[in-house]
Amino acid sequence: MSESISQRELRNDSGRIMRGLEDGHTYVITRHSEPIGELRPLRRRRFVDARVAAEIFRGGARIDRGRFFADIDDAASQEIEPRG
Structure with missing residues (x-):
């Protein structure tokens, strides 16, 4: 449940409010x-x-390491020269 606070409370009591946020509280x-x-x-x-x-990932699809790196190499430039 959230706590209602006024604009003035937000300005004047920001330390308490920040601690409340750290503890998981919500404010309106x-x-x-x-x-x-x-x-x-x-x-x-x-x-x-x-x-x-x-x-969690036990039932996931197998990834072929060689094909994965080949796909990355095809998609991303490995050149050290800047593009331009």
Whole structure:
């Protein structure tokens, strides 16, 4: 559930609000008691254990290493000279 805060609270109490964002809280910003926006935390990257990742991709298609690198070489220039 989000907490409603006024524009003034956002300006004057930004430290508390930033700590709340770090803890996963969401805020609805109001001006003259009317909601005008939402402030919410970004999704953070999460560590995925190698065993879990391997299990997720176990049923995936096999990749031919040689063909993969050949496709990359065909698509991307390997020249050291700048294009121009």
